[in-house]
Amino acid sequence: MTVITESRIAGVVRAAEAVLSHRAGSSVTLADPEDLGGSGRTVVVRARVLANPLSMDRTLVIKALPADEDPRAFHRELASYKYATALPNESRPGPQLIASDPEIRVLVLTDLGHGRSMNSLLSGTDAIEASHAVSAWGQALGRMHAATVGGEFDFRAILRRDAGTADGDILGESAVRAVADASAQLERLGVDLPSDVHDRLAAACLLFPEGDHRAFSPSDVGPENIMLNDAGVQFMDYEWGGFRDATLDIAYALVTCGAQLSTVNSGHRTDLEIAMVDAWRSEVHGIWPALGHNGESSRKILTARLLWTWLSTIWMLPAHDGVASVEVPQVSPAGYTHDWALHTNDPRVVVARWTDLSAAAVRSGDQVVAEFAARVGAALQRSWLT
Incomplete structure (x- = not known):
């Protein structure tokens, strides 16, 4: 520290x-x-x-x-x-x-003042309060996305003027490396990487430089960086912010909120996820009509969620041959010491993310991702927690 x-x-x-x-x-x-x-x-x-x-x-x-x-x-x-x-x-x-x-x-x-942190709301014992909080979270994401559609040229002009380049999305770069290493790392865990899943991971990587729903993102929209005050939901950290496909943000929120849920709120996990996504879609369906279709929206969010879950996993896996361990690098991805909400040193959190991903895939009717997520979660459970 x-x-x-x-x-x-x-x-x-x-x-x-x-x-x-x-x-x-x-x-x-x-x-x-x-x-x-x-x-x-x-x-x-x-x-x-x-x-x-x-x-x-x-x-x-x-x-x-x-x-x-x-x-x-x-x-x-x-x-x-x-x-x-x-x-x-x-x-x-x-x-x-x-x-x-x-x-x-x-x-x-x-100064945004003192307000209440999203962490405290999720970890509390009031399920109704938590539901309202995640709905506000999703709605705020959607409002931000809707307000910034079409602004990428302006953002890149600002970045190019200040930095001399508009390149450098560190999470996108980390994602590409993680997917390139996926087959080898999974083989060490005794899990095959289906071609369909690899294609989904590769498609998710393209959501950083491309994607149909491009909008501004602060980058780390996890609960640690969110406060609620009299003005509503506030995103407090813009490190590595930029434009990317908006489904990455809502998926990031879904992946990172689970670790903060109290025992009471964990029992309402599915309802909380649905509330968050519905609130987000209510703000963006007017500009992106395709996301108004349940199947299309679920598929795209699941693709992004698959990538985030894998990325949080590979940050805990060793880069060499051998049995997976819970050793965590001393610095976070790409050597930059930012405490991403996605990054955890608790193997139970990562295993739970695969369980949650599998359940979400089942709800979406995606059997391939559901079965793959269940296999990875079981393999990590055996390797790390037994």
């Missing part, structure tokens, strides 16, 4: 003061920094604004990446905040960008 020191926090606050002062043309002073935690060595701090020449909020959030971190991370996040901040108020998925400095990799954002 990375420990963020007081001197590092103080340095980030001073850097933010300099960025804000330069933007305002006069001195801006911040006080009372509160460490909000961060992924890897990223520092996230809430600070109170004392001198206020810009009539800005009373508190701001500062996010700083280390200078030796992968520069693509900062440029992607900065482009994402610039793009999202330019959206109409009702369409913004999260905080607004106030100021930034690419040289020192500092972002200054509006």
